[in-house]
Amino acid sequence: MKALVTGGGGFLGLAIVKRLVGQGTTVCSFSRRRHDELDALGVGQRLGDLADGAAVREAVAGCDVVFHVAAKPGIWGPYEDYYRTNLIGTQNVITACRERGVSRLVYTSSPSVVFDGRDMKGVDESVPYPSRFAAHYPRTKAAAEQLVRAASDERLGTVSLRPHLIWGPGDNHLLPRLVARARAGKLRRIGRARKLVDTIYIDNAAEAHLLAAEKLKSGAVVAGKVYFISQGEPVDIWEMINRLLEAADAPTVHRTIPKGVALALAWGFENVHRLLHRCGEPRLTRFVVKELCTSHWFDLSAARRDLGYQPTVSISEGLRRLREHLRHSR
Numbered sequence: 454m455k456a457l458v459t460g461g462g463g464f465l466g467l468a469i470v471k472r473l474v475g476q477g478t479t480v481c482s483f484s485r486r487r488h489d490e491l492d493a494l495g496v497g498q499r500l501g502d503l504a505d506g507a508a509v510r511e512a513v514a515g516c517d518v519v520f521h522v523a524a525k526p527g528i529w530g531p532y533e534d535y536y537r538t539n540l541i542g543t544q545n546v547i548t549a550c551r552e553r554g555v556s557r558l559v560y561t562s563s564p565s566v567v568f569d570g571r572d573m574k575g576v577d578e579s580v581p582y583p584s585r586f587a588a589h590y591p592r593t594k595a596a597a598e599q600l601v602r603a604a605s606d607e608r609l610g611t612v613s614l615r616p617h618l619i620w621g622p623g624d625n626h627l628l629p630r631l632v633a634r635a636r637a638g639k640l641r642r643i644g645r646a647r648k649l650v651d652t653i654y655i656d657n658a659a660e661a662h663l664l665a666a667e668k669l670k671s672g673a674v675v676a677g678k679v680y681f682i683s684q685g686e687p688v689d690i691w692e693m694i695n696r697l698l699e700a701a702d703a704p705t706v707h708r709t710i711p712k713g714v715a716l717a718l719a720w721g722f723e724n725v726h727r728l729l730h731r732c733g734e735p736r737l738t739r740f741v742v743k744e745l746c747t748s749h750w751f752d753l754s755a756a757r758r759d760l761g762y763q764p765t766v767s768i769s770e771g772l773r774r775l776r777e778h779l780r781h782s783r
Contacts, residue, residue, distance in 0.1 A: 455479040456666075457516045459503065459546065460523025461496065462488030464623055465561065465616070468659035469520055470496055476663075483512040484523065503542025506549070513549040518557040518666050521546045521601075526626065528588040528741065529726070529734040539593035540600075547604045547611075557669040558601065559662050560613045564651075564681060564751065566595035570743050574649075577752040578679050587740040598679065605677030610669040613679040614661055617749060620697060621655030621771055622778035631694060632703045639736070642691050643745045644712040650690045651683035651750040654771035657764040658682065664760045680756040684764050687750035696768075700776040715742045 456473050460466040461482025467490060473480045474494050481497040482488070491498055501508030503523060513519060525538040543560070550558050564573070568591060569583035582599075586592035598613050605611040620627060634640040661682040668675045695705040710718075719742050722735035756762040766774070 454517045455481070455515055456518045456520065457481050457483060457513055458520045458522060459483045459512075459542075461498075462486075462491055463522065464625055464655065465619055465658055465662075466520075466522040467491070467623065468655050469522065469662050470494065472659050472663055481512065481516070483509070503545060504537045506545045509542075509545040510549040510552060513546070513553045513555055516553070516555055518559070518669075519546060519550055519555055520559045520561070520662055520666070522561045522662075524561070524594065526590060527734060528590055528738055530589065532589045532593075535589040535593040539590070540597050543597035543600055547600060547609075550609055551604075556609060557666055558604070558609060558611045559665045559669070560598065560601040560611060561662070562598040562601075562613045562615045562679065563591065563594050564615045564617045564749060565591035565744075566598055566615070568744070568747075568749070570747070572648075572748040573750070574748050575750060575752050578681060578755055587743065588738070602677050602679060610673070610676040612665045612669055612675045612677075614665060615679060615681045615751075616653045616658045616661070617681070617683050617751070618650065618652040619655055619658050620652055620775070622775055623655065628697055628701060631698060632701045635698050635703045635706060638704075640706045641715075642706055642709040643715045643742055645709060646746070648690050648746060648748045649687040649750050650693065650748065651681075651685070651687055652693060652768070653683045654764070654766045654768070656766050656771075657684065660765065661756070661760065661762050664762055668760055675759050678755075678759070680760060680762075681751035681753060682756050682762060683751055683753065684768055685753050686764075686768050687748075688768065690745060693768075696772055697775070700772050701779050712742065712746050715746075 458466050461470045462484050483499045499512040525535050567580045582595050601611045698705050719737040719739045722737050726735045
């Protein structure tokens with residue numbers, strides 16, 4: 454078998470690549486730059502932009518399965534950037550799979566595609582897409598997910614996964630930001646209400662993707678469907694943040710500001726950014742405030758039943774591995 458992983462040098466993409474290589478699969482990665490870790494694994498690297506249809510078609514050629522992991526993350530920036538990568542890029546991947554005869558496509562989505570600003574407590578995949586989105590990332594990811602679901606047929610089987618808050622060794626997004634803000638004294642709890650969230654350890658997220666690809670071989674049970682995947686251990690969001698900070702030997706968070714104050718500050722930061730045309734994200738956004746003040750945990754029954762998914766690394770074990778990795782990396 455030959456597999457293509459878009460974004461193979463990223464956090465989740467690299468974890469998927471490593472598992473595929475370990476199974477003896479021939480793997481290629483498609484991304485905008487080369488990655489030394491992929492070279493060390495003997496993984497072929499094809500460089501290009503997801504918005505370049507010709508480059509995507511060339512990368513897909515000869516593959517049996519595609520893991521479309523790459524995306525533009527974050528919650529701030531021009532809509533065109535998100536649209537180009539997340540929506541046009543996904544359409545290019547689907548088109549390339551059809552033209553090159555790829556039979557399986559596993560798409561990495563996000564639970565944010567169904568977030569409407571309210572608590573999500575034990576919801577399953579039947580929850581609808583919201584009519585409005587608070588940021589460009591979930592808006593474009595939701596549109597892309599719908600493209601992938603609609604593309605599934607007898608020639609190309611597709612499945613979409615929604616991992617929530619991926620963490621673990623190799624995280625180059627969530628944990629570094631938390632640690633930097635904590636050490637700078639810029640991290641505060643928002644509100645005092647206890648809100649439970651699902652997270653997922655990196656190895657469990659990668660394994661779910663391989664399970665989905667394997668299940669696509671056997672027919673239409675999972676084809677065209679979408680699945681929440683997580684640890685299945687909802688935890689208080691600030692407790693989890695502090696446990697991650699402890700693993701990184703960073704200061705934990707105890708000071709609190711009210712939700713209303715946080716929303717007002719976020720509104721101000723956003724407007725200053727717009728008026729001054731600043732690069733990067735504001736210090737705080739209203740989308741982030743709402744995410745931190747609502748519950749996000751999901752019913753995994755469908756993933757367990759259809760994919761055979763079962764998180765094998767617990768939160769406690771994952772934190773132990775993360776702490777060990779960080780200490781050896783210093």
